[in-house]
Amino acid sequence: MPLYxxxxxxxxxxxxxxxxxxxxxxxxxxxxxxxxxxxVLSTGGVVGSSKGGQSDAPPMPPCASGGCASGMCGL
Ligand SMILES: [Zn+2]
Known part of the structure; x- marks a missing residue:
């Protein structure tokens, strides 16, 4: 379970x-x-990107989906 x-x-x-x-x-x-x-959105919350080969969850960059609702990107 994820930690928030x-x-x-x-x-x-x-x-x-x-x-x-x-x-x-x-x-x-x-x-x-x-x-x-x-x-609080933590910046270190993304896991699994360094393992490679595991694709159970698609990567979701916060700013590439059209809008940044979290405000983390500063745009
Ligand atoms: Zn309190």
Missing amino acids: DYKCVKCEAAFEVTHRMSETPEISCPKCASKEVRK
Whole structure:
């Protein structure tokens, strides 16, 4: 299961949550128990590109699909 980085909006505590990609569980901050958390897109989240030969997931560059919704590319 993929690991996601979250950041609390209230106390700005950063923490990690593991859940399925298709699921969006209700996540609360482990520090202040606030449910106002924001998902942080980590730049090191792309896996499998260095193995070669495994094509279970097509590569998806964030900026090559017509629009960059994440804002990671800075365009
Ligand atoms: Zn918090």
